[in-house]
Structure formats: structure tokens, C-alpha cells
Amino acid sequence: MKDQYHENRYVAGDIVYAKVNPSLKLIVRRYIDRIYYCKIMEQPDKKELVYFERELMIPESINF
Numbered sequence: 001m002k003d004q005y006h007e008n009r010y011v012a013g014d015i016v017y018a019k020v021n022p023s024l025k026l027i028v029r030r031y032i033d034r035i036y037y038c039k040i041m042e043q044p045d046k047k048e049l050v051y052f053e054r055e056l057m058i059p060e061s062i063n064f
Contacts, residue, residue, distance in 0.1 A: 007034075008031045008034075008036075008053065009053055009056075010028045010031070010036060010053070010056065010058070011028065011031070012028055012029060012030055012031070013027065013028065014027070014028045014058070015027055015028075015041065015058075015059060016028060016036075016038065016056045016057065016058055016059070017056070017057060017059060018049075018051060018055055018056060018057075019055055019056070019057055020055070022057070024040060025040070025041035025042070025059070026038035026039065026040060026041060026049065026056075027039050027040075027041055027044075029048065034052065034053070035050050035051070035052065036050065036051045036052070036053065036056060037049075037050055038050070038051060038056075
């Protein structure tokens with residue numbers, strides 16, 4: 001049986017940050033056509049931000 005191949009690295013609900021602004025915590029809301037749609041963790045009512053996978057990183061230590 002083949003291993004399941006996952007196209008995306010992050011899934012909905014993952015906490016990530018953008019390489020250009022690592023102090024801004026983001027929550028992945030959805031992944032469509034190789035684009036991640038993220039909400040700002042402290043301001044969920046603000047407009048969504050969009051990123052490619054190469055622009056995102058997972059926090060090194062999760063101390064929220």
C-alpha cells in the first residue's frame with residue numbers, strides 16, 4: 001500500500017508565523033491551490049493574510 005502523500009505542510013488550526021514578521025502569530029484557516037489563508041491570532045476579526053508555504057514557519061517553541 002502506498003504511503004499517503006500530503007501536499008501541504010500545515011493543516012487548518014496550526015499555529016505558524018511568517019518569516020517576514022515572526023512576532024505575529026497566525027492560525028492556518030485553510031489551504032487551497034498551494035496558498036495558505038491565515039488569521040491573526042490576537043485579531044481574528046481582521047482580514048485574512050495569504051502566504052505560500054515557503055513564507056511560513058512553525059514556532060520553534062510553543063509558549064503561547
